[in-house]
Amino acid sequence: MIKVENLTRTYGAYTAVDDVSFVARPGRVTGFLGPNGAGKTTTMRIMVGLSAPTSGSVTIGGHRYADIPNPGLHVGVLLDATAQHAGRTGREVLTLAARTMGLPDTRVDEMLALVGLTPEEAKRKVRNYSLGMRQRLGLANALLGDPQILILDEPANGLDPAGIRWMRGLLKSYAERGGTVLLSSHLLNEVQLIADDIVMIGRGRIVAQGTPESLLSRTGTFVRAAETEELLAALAEHGVAVTPVGDGHRADTEALVVGKLAAERQITLIELRPADGGLEDLFLELTADTQRDATEGALA
Numbered sequence: 115m116i117k118v119e120n121l122t123r124t125y126g127a128y129t130a131v132d133d134v135s136f137v138a139r140p141g142r143v144t145g146f147l148g149p150n151g152a153g154k155t156t157t158m159r160i161m162v163g164l165s166a167p168t169s170g171s172v173t174i175g176g177h178r179y180a181d182i183p184n185p186g187l188h189v190g191v192l193l194d195a196t197a198q199h200a201g202r203t204g205r206e207v208l209t210l211a212a213r214t215m216g217l218p219d220t221r222v223d224e225m226l227a228l229v230g231l232t233p234e235e236a237k238r239k240v241r242n243y244s245l246g247m248r249q250r251l252g253l254a255n256a257l258l259g260d261p262q263i264l265i266l267d268e269p270a271n272g273l274d275p276a277g278i279r280w281m282r283g284l285l286k287s288y289a290e291r292g293g294t295v296l297l298s299s300h301l302l303n304e305v306q307l308i309a310d311d312i313v314m315i316g317r318g319r320i321v322a323q324g325t326p327e328s329l330l331s332r333t334g335t336f337v338r339a340a341e342t343e344e345l346l347a348a349l350a351e352h353g354v355a356v357t358p359v360g361d362g363h364r365a366d367t368e369a370l371v372v373g374k375l376a377a378e379r380q381i382t383l384i385e386l387r388p389a390d391g392g393l394e395d396l397f398l399e400l401t402a403d404t405q406r407d408a409t410e411g412a413l414a
């Protein structure tokens with residue numbers, strides 16, 4: 115488990131990370147989601163001891179990262195795929211890391227195969243790698259020591275659609291085997307497809323966290339009934355705010371509440387679903403003052 119407690123990091127007068135607390139649990143993929151400059155990388159750098167917190171703390175499996183002996187065997191880290199030694203080949207990068215961790219060279223071949231880098235590609239210098247290849251190499255490096263915890267900053271960056279799908283499968287099965295995955299992204303769609311838990315950050319502060327379902331319940335419920343007037347009356351009696359949308363209404367509550375009310379009054383529901391926009395609207399709304407660009411419609 116990764117536990118972040120009241121973490122704050124300031125740079126001069128600027129607060130990059132502001133009293134951030136959350137946990138990433140074993141057996142789950144936790145998506146750390148926020149727009150550019152929200153503080154994701156800063157938080158992750160502090161997690162692995164590359165940067166010091168101004169206040170607060172992070173523990174990984176109950177220990178500070180700096181106190182974990184041979185940390186690569188416990189925590190796999192991919193922070194900046196472009197930071198690998200450009201003059202070494204992919205194989206050399208992994209072989210050096212394996213030897214530092216006391217692992218046999220055979221582990222290198224296993225990892226190259228796992229991330230889909232061919233023997234020929236592994237012989238090329240990293241400076242000639244595409245961004246996607248660097249991400250694959252970074253992931254191989256993170257997985258080398260068979261750690262129980264993975265910390266990955268924007269791991270999908272530079273991967274093609276097939277690569278993104280491949281990585282999703284890899285990380286999901288890693289979590290299903292009991293691993294803890296924390297991955298950051300500024301793309302909601304990417305996180306939504308993989309995360310069991312989502313932590314949303316905007317301008318250094320946590321703006322929402324929970325399962326995708328629990329976050330969705332905050333965005334309201336679209337409902338359409340055969341007996342519209344009866345449904346509106348029932349919702350009004352329960353103090354649920356309602357806005358007309360298209361041929362139905364958006365109720366400011368969970369689908370379960372609307373469904374139960376309708377069942378009690380024997381009202382026939384024709385549609386009951388999360389209100390349009392769902393998580394994307396919530397994300398944009400919650401991080402509105404931190405988005406660089408006015409957003410109209412879909413998030414890229």
Ligand SMILES: Nc1ncnc2c1ncn2[C@@H]1O[C@H](COP(=O)(O)OP(=O)(O)OP(=O)(O)O)[C@@H](O)[C@H]1O
Binds near residue numbers: 155156299300
């Ligand atoms: N060493 C530093 N000195 C001054 N400001 C910094 C430093 N490192 C980060 N910051 C600032 O802290 C803020 C958070 O940056 P961070 O890299 O954590 O964001 P991010 O959420 O990872 O964004 P992105 O999605 O663009 O990678 C930014 O405004 C950044 O300019």
